[in-house]
Amino acid sequence: MNEKDPRAVRTKNLIKESFVKLLEEKDFKYITIKDITTKATINRATFYAHYLDKYILLEELVIDCFEEMLPAEILSATDLDEEIIKELILFLYEYNISFYEKRKIDSTSIASTVDNLLKYKIENLIEKILTGMVVRDELDSKDTNILVKLISSSVYSCAQYCYFSKNDKEYNIEKTQAFIMNGIKAVSLHTLI
Structure with a gap:
């Protein structure tokens, strides 16, 4: 995946924004990939095209x-x-x-x-x-x-x-x-x- 592609950048930003909103709502350990994909209105394959798991997403956010x-x-x-x-x-x-x-x-x-x-x-x-x-x-x-x-x-x-x-x-x-x-x-x- 081309990380500079505007669509990929928008999708990553959407995932991060959704993840931050979820972190404001509940504890990290209770957040699932399904929660993130639902909040971001993307499918699991799209999430996994950008991140290996929620821990990598957290690291990138930090x-x-x-x-x-x-x-x-x-x-x-x-x-x-x-x-x-x-x-x-x-x-x-x-x-x-x-x-x-x-x-x-x-x-x-x-x-x-x-x-x-x-x-x-x-x-x-x-x-x-x-x-x-x-x-x-x-x-x-x-x-x-x-x-x-x-x-x-x-x-x-x-x-x-x-x-x-x-x-x-x-x-x-x-x-x-x-x-x-x-x-x-x-x-x-x-x-x-």
Whole structure:
């Protein structure tokens, strides 16, 4: 199937819109392919021509939303500085609000899938930024792999904490920024010794 064909694009959009409406009505685990095809007014063969199953559809929905919301300054970043870290945390915080609250989606049965996809995407972004810094700042590539994991986990955890606790978001972000930057500086100094 030609993914650029306007009919295929319209059909995929119809499937996604129908799926989102169903997610607003009931829990993911109770949504069937029949529910999706009925809501989208398509047959099962058409659904399966576009998606292997509802899990692949969910993944595409999460990634599409992520890529649509991702600020340009994060996408084009060449340095992992305080501002980019803050933007990443705020982006993930806003993503949760947009994906779950604005759409009124119950996160219970999809949280782990969404979390894993977001962690993967954030890790890739941070890895891309740090890879440029490795070459320029002569960081050790072994240290970079550890940094990617630590920074992406810290950014993600801070965003989740801010979202669920509703505590002082600015304070949490500021402290996380400081911890991450101190870690980057420590690794940079270590490689220069």
